[in-house]
Amino acid sequence: VLKVSADQKQLQNSDYLAQPKERRALIQDAAYRLERYRANGLERDTQRSQRSFELLQAINQNPPPQLDIPRPGLPEEGHESRTWQLGAGTRSDKAFAEYGLRMAYHDLNDNAYGFPLGAQIEILQLKVRQYEGNDWQVQQLDLATIRSLTPRTELLKPWSWQVTGGLERVLGKHGDENLVSRVN
Structure with missing residues (x-):
């Protein structure tokens, strides 16, 4: 997740592509969310925006599965x-x-x-x-x-x-x- 978040070229890495499709979907989603979390409150950065865009494209081609998260008690x-x-x-x-x-x-x-x-x-x-x-x-x-x-x-x-x-x-x-x- 850290590597993919820092460098979108990792999406083409053979080690990454060897992962099962579902796992790649979760890694992409987590990398995108981490990238957005880190960008929160910072000025717009062209490189960061490009990384986010490429991660979104990868997520669009291979979306993560819906998570069934149980609702916590009151x-x-x-x-x-x-x-x-x-x-x-x-x-x-x-x-x-x-x-x-x-x-x-x-x-x-x-x-x-x-x-x-x-x-x-x-x-x-x-x-x-x-x-x-x-x-x-x-x-x-x-x-x-x-x-x-x-x-x-x-x-x-x-x-x-x-x-x-x-x-x-x-x-x-x-x-x-x-x-x-x-x-x-």
């Missing part, structure tokens, strides 16, 4: 959005119970039904601790976490990214805990 049918959490522990010889609420449209750990692989959208995560003596404190408050971890291939090299923001209780240098804001 995101709202994938899973529940709310998760309740309960934990217990100790900190400086004081016992605590930790309660959490997490509102996630989709998490990397959730099943993939209805969602693209590598996508996460978390709207709210709240964790509060109740220490002995009914002493309550916010441990974590994430307003939003969005991740897009897109797989890379030889053909496509998309960016992976994430953004998150909220409050988190961290251990200070004097052993105290401070609620700090963070944006990532």
Whole structure:
């Protein structure tokens, strides 16, 4: 695909012509789509236009088979959005119970039904601790976490990214805990 996309003369190469007709059709189609993808947003280039035209002519003479792609499930049918959490522990010889609420449209750990692989959208995560003596404190408050971890291939090299923001209780240098804001 990469060779055919870069040089239309590869359409006449004996190795290419030795491929089955159906395989050549798929290679031509993928090469054309790759060429158009690479040209997106660039100024018109005569050589690139000529390559695209010759690939289209080859596709016209040997069209690829129709692909029967199953329709993915709807995101709202994938899973529940709310998760309740309960934990217990100790900190400086004081016992605590930790309660959490997490509102996630989709998490990397959730099943993939209805969602693209590598996508996460978390709207709210709240964790509060109740220490002995009914002493309550916010441990974590994430307003939003969005991740897009897109797989890379030889053909496509998309960016992976994430953004998150909220409050988190961290251990200070004097052993105290401070609620700090963070944006990532």
